[in-house]
Amino acid sequence: MASATTVASTVASTIAITGATGQLGRIVVRKLLARVPAAGIVALVRDPAKAADLGVAARAADYGRPETLTAALAGVQTLLLISSSEVGQRVAQHRNVIEAAQRAGVRRIVYTSLLHADRSPLSLAPEHQETESMIRASGLEWTMLRNGWYMENHTASARGALAAGALIGAAGAGRISGAPREDYAEAAVVALTGSGHAGQVYELAGDTPYTLADLAAEIAGQGGKAVPYRNLGLADYAAALQGLGLPDWLAGALAAWDVDASRDALLADGRTLSRLIGRPTTPLAAAVAQALG
Numbered sequence: 172m173a174s175a176t177t178v179a180s181t182v183a184s185t186i187a188i189t190g191a192t193g194q195l196g197r198i199v200v201r202k203l204l205a206r207v208p209a210a211g212i213v214a215l216v217r218d219p220a221k222a223a224d225l226g227v228a229a230r231a232a233d234y235g236r237p238e239t240l241t242a243a244l245a246g247v248q249t250l251l252l253i254s255s256s257e258v259g260q261r262v263a264q265h266r267n268v269i270e271a272a273q274r275a276g277v278r279r280i281v282y283t284s285l286l287h288a289d290r291s292p293l294s295l296a297p298e299h300q301e302t303e304s305m306i307r308a309s310g311l312e313w314t315m316l317r318n319g320w321y322m323e324n325h326t327a328s329a330r331g332a333l334a335a336g337a338l339i340g341a342a343g344a345g346r347i348s349g350a351p352r353e354d355y356a357e358a359a360v361v362a363l364t365g366s367g368h369a370g371q372v373y374e375l376a377g378d379t380p381y382t383l384a385d386l387a388a389e390i391a392g393q394g395g396k397a398v399p400y401r402n403l404g405l406a407d408y409a410a411a412l413q414g415l416g417l418p419d420w421l422a423g424a425l426a427a428w429d430v431d432a433s434r435d436a437l438l439a440d441g442r443t444l445s446r447l448i449g450r451p452t453t454p455l456a457a458a459v460a461q462a463l464g
């Protein structure tokens with residue numbers, strides 16, 4: 172693997188993706204490669220060794236180490252800033268990336284924000300609001316991809332629910348406009364490679380909302396076994412998740428997000444995602460089939 176410095180000086184890059192070795196980032200790179208020559212794509216990654224299979228140049232870039240970021244952004248015109256997974260650190264980390272982008276002369280930042288970030292009750296919202304504000308104040312062009320819930324957050328429970336004979340949650344009858352990472356990644360590729368996206372805020376969500384009872388019914392139908400949905404209160408659901416081995420903070424956060432979802436915090440009916448990607452979003456049945464398959 173070439174060093175970060177060597178790569179920076181030899182690749183005439185135009186589009187860079189942070190978090191490129193993450194689940195969303197990997198799909199974005201794969202889909203970008205179908206539209207853009209590999210020489211026009213740069214993966215910005217914490218650990219270049221993990222990027223060897225991406226098929227594009229990789230540069231070391233750690234959100235927490237500003238000195239890595241300016242060099243990593245050399246020659247980049249359009250940057251996909253995939254929000255950090257280090258919840259609680261994200262404002263400082265994203266600020267580092269935005270300031271480095273300013274120094275490096277990046278033209279546009281495309282940022283993966285949160286559905287209805289400006290008014291979402293989710294505890295995740297403030298970090299996204301602040302990041303959006305910093306990007307707007309940066310003087311750079313921008314596009315906000317306000318991603319809704321990943322369907323995988325739900326379908327990851329499909330096998331466990333089938334085995335246990337029940338699906339538990341705290342989202343009540345809340346309607347959730349989830350879509351799989353594939354769909355959000357495709358929207359990112361459209362926003363990165365197309366024109367007319369500067370200054371746009373896209374509320375991205377699945378076409379057809381589902382409840383957790385719908386999810387349970389789908390799992391039951393495909394699994395050939397009864398899987399009722401059992402709705403729990405916040406504390407009971409958090410305790411159940413702790414019992415499954417999740418750390419306390421994550422169990423509490425997941426339970427609270429479910430309660431937010433019970434009030435339709437993850438619902439959106441604008442169909443912006445399907446308009447952007449030019450096809451209907453992936454239905455729940457297909458995502459469940461993939462999870463069970």
Ligand SMILES: NC(=O)c1ccc[n+]([C@@H]2O[C@H](COP(=O)([O-])OP(=O)(O)OC[C@H]3O[C@@H](n4cnc5c(N)ncnc54)[C@H](OP(=O)(O)O)[C@@H]3O)[C@@H](O)[C@H]2O)c1
Pocket residue numbers: 189190191192193194195196216217218221232233234235253254255256257264283318319320321324
């Ligand atoms: N909408 C939703 O339902 C939902 C759900 C989960 C997450 N998210 C958000 O969407 C983002 C992408 O999702 P994902 O599924 O791809 O998450 P993921 O698989 O956890 O990937 C997160 C990426 O962020 C990178 N990263 C973390 N800390 C970093 C740092 N200090 N410097 C540089 N890179 C760093 C990770 O690098 P490594 O590859 O080196 O680990 C990884 O590539 C998440 O980070 C989170 O903000 C949204």
